[in-house]
Amino acid sequence: MKKRGKGIACMFYPIGFTSYPNPGSAFVKVNQDGTAVVFTGATDMGQGSTTVLAQIAAEELGIRYEHITMVTGDTEKTPFDLGSVASRVTYIVGNAVKRAAHEAKRILLEVAAEKLGVSPDGLCAGDGRIYIKGLPERFLEISEVARIAQMGKGRPPIGSGSFNPITTFLDPETGHGKPYGAYVFATQIAEVEVDTETGVVEVLRIAAAHDCGKAINPMLVEGQVEGGISMGVGYGLFEEMVLDNGVVKNPQFTDYILPTSLDMPEIRVGIIERPEPTGPFGAKGIGEPSLLPTAPAIINAIYDAVGVRIRELPATPEKILKALRETDQGKA
């Protein structure tokens, strides 16, 4: 018989390293043609950090995204970043890029202020222009300001920035402290169908609500959550490294089973944008948190469907059948 059930799991997760320094850094230069280049050690593995960091630079500089060139992940040319780990790049390197862009913009604003006869604080940057706040028709093109700054004033519009979250070590006695700069929160709900004769679990649907602060790029956030859910489905139901005296016994995809397109449930992603005051434009992170609630939600859904608690992952058909039989014997 096939039985359906629903399960919920919630989580919180920190952004960045626990207590230890984990800085990111960036250089920014604005060119005379109104384009800008960002140099950062941040490495894009496909999660989209290069896109997000370019968006942050574009927003801060008031230069179109298409006019930002990114130079990333090259230790010869770019300043230090600790790495694409700990769900930290948007929050930490994003702040570094924003600071570097702000420093370069400051030079542009000071030079433009002299031309426009106002104070630098009375100016904004946007759409490739520097204009008087509230009077967008009084503007200078950023390309022109960059040229004047560089060739007229001898002040090339460049900036550097770094960011390291303010943290403390944990008190060894009490465990108290502030080990992270920001935290994210999420809830996922899974609906499963369990075949009581075979023990096979099919995940039908997963709804995922994730707080990531301001979603700088909602499509990339969705992509991270959907990918995380697929890892969570694998972690919950299929993936198990079998070791025998340290030797991996299933080193192939035929016996270490990853989810395929046929194993994936219908997924609905909800992005909860609760701005983080210390994040770049309110952003936090989304990488690792995306997969955390998936397996527990599935395990809870299995319990809801057939009343057995699987306490060791993955929840293979063998484990579920064994648990079902033990429950039956307990009743008999």
Place this chain on the structure above:
Amino acid sequence: MKRAIILVVNGTEHSVEVQPSDLLVDVLRDRLRLTGTKKGCGTGECGACTVLLDGKPVNSCLLLAIRCEGRQITTIEGLGTPDSLHVLQKAFIDNGAVQCGFCAPGMLLSAKALLDENPAPSEMDIRQALAGNICRCTGYVKIVKAVSSAARTMSGAEGGGR
């Protein structure tokens, strides 16, 4: 013992000397420098090395190059170019279907084989067609969406797609 054979890749004839044991994926990547085709597991499980052989998707890591003489081989380089993307490639970009990108060449060719045979696939048809291509990044959601959107574009602009 090496033998000279002619491989027809993306419509171009290439004369290469191969050992009888040389795999198609290695000849494509190392001899013809068509490195868009990826070699993942090397044992026909992950689908990263998918190319089209006479229009059908195959794992090029399981095929001897010598067996492909005189047959039509399509690799990702033959699908589109940066200046002139295939409808599927554009749909992958627009839908955010590429993350690390390692599975993308194989995914695209499996998808092309599907759409060549079935221009109006259901979501299940698409999932079936891509089941031999493993993706660790995306959860397949946006890939399935991209293929479905490309199918609609191609049927809407008959003959307009490449």
